[in-house]
Amino acid sequence: MTKSLLFVGESSSAVDLGAVTHGYGNNFRAYDKRNGQVLTSLSLPAGTTAGPMTYAVDGKQYVIVTVGGKGGDPQWIALGL
Numbered sequence: 001m002t003k004s005l006l007f008v009g010e011s012s013s014a015v016d017l018g019a020v021t022h023g024y025g026n027n028f029r030a031y032d033k034r035n036g037q038v039l040t041s042l043s044l045p046a047g048t049t050a051g052p053m054t055y056a057v058d059g060k061q062y063v064i065v066t067v068g069g070k071g072g073d074p075q076w077i078a079l080g081l
Contacts, residue, residue: 001033001054002054002061002063002081004032004033004034005030005031005032005033005039005081006030006031006033007028007029007030007031007052007063007065008028008029008031009027009028009029009044009047009048009052009065009067010025010026010027010028010047010048011025011047011048011049025047026043026044026045026046026047026067027041027042027043027044028041028042028043028044028048028052028065029041029042042079044065044067044077045067045072045075045077046067046068046069046072046075047067047068047069048065048066048067049066049067049068049069049074050065050066052064052065053065054081060080060081061080061081062078062079062080062081063078063079063081064076064077064078064079065077065079
């Protein structure tokens with residue numbers, strides 16, 4: 001979460017959700033906190049496995065998210081804001 005954005009990723013197949021019957025998605029979305037509007041939606045190589053984090057380097061802000069799933073290698077993906 002930033003001052004104006006909320007980031008949400010879909011869960012991965014890395015965790016057994018038991019009776020949950022929906023498919024696993026790989027979407028990662030940024031929402032405007034003021035009105036809930038989806039500002040962007042990205043398809044990642046796998047579903048997210050943890051909450052996203054933000055950091056800044058030399059005045060540029062980034063969001064990093066971990067992704068992975070059964071049969072795949074875990075990864076960190078960094079996106080510039």
